[in-house]
Amino acid sequence: MIRCIVQKLLSARNVLIMTHLRPDGDALGSSFGLRQFLRDNGISAEVIIPMSMPNRYRSLCHGELAAVSREEFAAYDLAVTVDCANSERLGCGSELSLEYLKSGNFINIDHHKGNSLDVSCALLDPEAASACTIVAEILLQSGREISPQCATFLLSGMMTDTGCFCFANTNGRALRTAAAMTDCGADVEKIANNIFFNKELNQLKFESELTGEHLKTACNGKFAYMYIPETLLEKYHFDLKEDEGLIDIVRSVSGTVIAMLCHRRQDGFRVSLRSKNKSFPVGSIARQFGGGGHEMAAGCTIEAADFSTVEKIMLQCMENLFNA
Numbered sequence: 001m002i003r004c005i006v007q008k009l010l011s012a013r014n015v016l017i018m019t020h021l022r023p024d025g026d027a028l029g030s031s032f033g034l035r036q037f038l039r040d041n042g043i044s045a046e047v048i049i050p051m052s053m054p055n056r057y058r059s060l061c062h063g064e065l066a067a068v069s070r071e072e073f074a075a076y077d078l079a080v081t082v083d084c085a086n087s088e089r090l091g092c093g094s095e096l097s098l099e100y101l102k103s104g105n106f107i108n109i110d111h112h113k114g115n116s117l118d119v120s121c122a123l124l125d126p127e128a129a130s131a132c133t134i135v136a137e138i139l140l141q142s143g144r145e146i147s148p149q150c151a152t153f154l155l156s157g158m159m160t161d162t163g164c165f166c167f168a169n170t171n172g173r174a175l176r177t178a179a180a181m182t183d184c185g186a187d188v189e190k191i192a193n194n195i196f197f198n199k200e201l202n203q204l205k206f207e208s209e210l211t212g213e214h215l216k217t218a219c220n221g222k223f224a225y226m227y228i229p230e231t232l233l234e235k236y237h238f239d240l241k242e243d244e245g246l247i248d249i250v251r252s253v254s255g256t257v258i259a260m261l262c263h264r265r266q267d268g269f270r271v272s273l274r275s276k277n278k279s280f281p282v283g284s285i286a287r288q289f290g291g292g293g294h295e296m297a298a299g300c301t302i303e304a305a306d307f308s309t310v311e312k313i314m315l316q317c318m319e320n321l322f323n324a
């Protein structure tokens with residue numbers, strides 16, 4: 001399959017790259033890394049970001065495109081989705097993309113369990129720590145040079161999806177592909193300073209009040225959770241697209257096995273879950289509420305009138321999980 005993908009990529013003239021809504025480091029790293037590789041090889045390529053770029057990625061990733069018209073879609077002879085598990089998560093004018101998916105030349109590269117994008121040319125590998133790992137493996141097999149810029153994008157996604165190689169998905173393969181990207185000239189310092197040590201002071205103050213006032217624990221400290229009230233979002237003008245990493249504050253509490261972050265959305269309450277112990281996976285809990293993700297990192301949306309209802313539901317889930 002890798003050979004087939006390499007061949008499709010290198011024989012394309014104009015490639016459209018798409019990823020999931022609310023793009024994270026892996027979504028952006030794999031999209032922009034692939035774009036860079038194609039451009040380095042004289043192939044024109046564009047990334048569609050379905051919404052504005054989170055601040056922490058602004059200095060690394062340029063060239064966002066809000067939407068693509070029907071005419072523009074027709075100009076691409078190959079489309080690639082990276083890190084995107086299903087059509088609902090595919091941002092960029094889903095209907096047009098789906099139309100393209102049915103008719104066009106499409107490649108689907110992902111590491112989510114249960115990827116449901118029906119594409120004949122797919123490289124789906126839930127064992128891979130990040131989509132960037134899979135993209136790196138494809139590019140390494142192409143025999144073409146991987147530029148330092150391309151390697152920097154791919155390493156940034158590998159680092160964000162593994163929590164800088166701290167999470168349980170970190171394995172030898174994740175580290176080997178990361179090492180290969182470093183050998184290709186990936187700029188680790190640039191990634192660190194742009195993504196990990198680059199927080200607005202206002203965000204730090206927001207996080208401080210959020211943690212001070214809204215972090216709770218239950219189940220003898222094994223479950224830690226935080227609800228982000230809308231009043232606090234308003235007070236600090238905090239945009240939820242900057243929330244990547246907020247849940248790691250909850251995860252970092254000593255003794256915590258499951259961490260949860262929750263905020264209100266139009267369609268209900270968005271719940272993000274992380275597990276620190278493979279014996280207590282959260283993927284099935286998220287799927288139970290129509291959500292998805294990975295076994296150790298998952299999310300769902302729960303319809304409820306208020307957070308205290310969500311809190312009761314999740315506390316019950318945790319009791320069941322820990323007492324199973």
Ligand SMILES: [Mn+2]
Nearest residue numbers: 026083131161
């Ligand atoms: Mn990912």
